Structure formats: C-alpha cells, structure tokens
Amino acid sequence: MTCFVYIIHSQTANRYYIGSSEDPERRLRQHNDPEYQGSRTTKVWSGPWEIVWQKEMLNRSEAMQLERKIKKQGAKRYLERETKKLSPAFVRGF
Numbered sequence: 001m002t003c004f005v006y007i008i009h010s011q012t013a014n015r016y017y018i019g020s021s022e023d024p025e026r027r028l029r030q031h032n033d034p035e036y037q038g039s040r041t042t043k044v045w046s047g048p049w050e051i052v053w054q055k056e057m058l059n060r061s062e063a064m065q066l067e068r069k070i071k072k073q074g075a076k077r078y079l080e081r082e083t084k085k086l087s088p089a090f091v092r093g094f
Helices: 022-032 061-073 077-084
Strands: 003-010 015-020 049-057
Touching: 003 022, 003 061, 003 077, 015 022, 015 049, 015 061, 015 077, 022 049, 049 061, 049 077, 061 077
Parallel strands: none
Antiparallel strands: 003 015, 003 049
C-alpha cells in the first residue's frame, strides 16, 4: 500500500514538521485539530499548519526511510534542494 511523506509548515511559528501517512490530508486535519492528542509537536507550536510538500512512496518502509533522511538534514534544507530539482507545481507555499 502506498504511503506519503509530507512536510507541513506553520507560518505563525515558522516551524516545519515531517511525517508520513497513507492519508496526508486526514493527518493535516488532525495536526490542526486542537482536540486531537496524537500529534504532540504540532500542539506545542501554534498553527495553522499547511502541507508544503509531499511525495508518494511505494510502501510504509520506504516512506519511513525518506522521513528519517529528511529529519536528519532538516526540512528547510531538504525543501531548498528539492525545489531546485522539481517543478513548482509539486511544492505549495514554500
């Protein structure tokens, strides 16, 4: 089953969050829902959060590998490198 790696950003807090999910739009709603307790980091930093980048992977294992890679180098640095390679249609709001 496919899985997405996503990066969300809060302009209010100027913070990024990297995650993976089979349904990134549902996860975004959870990150922005003040009642949802499953996403601690996005509750510490104020939102609203918006998806600025996502990539579909073949399976959860590959998604988790990419998620770790992005976290290791930092979301902003990764986005800067990716936006040089990709069409602007793939990157929203960066």
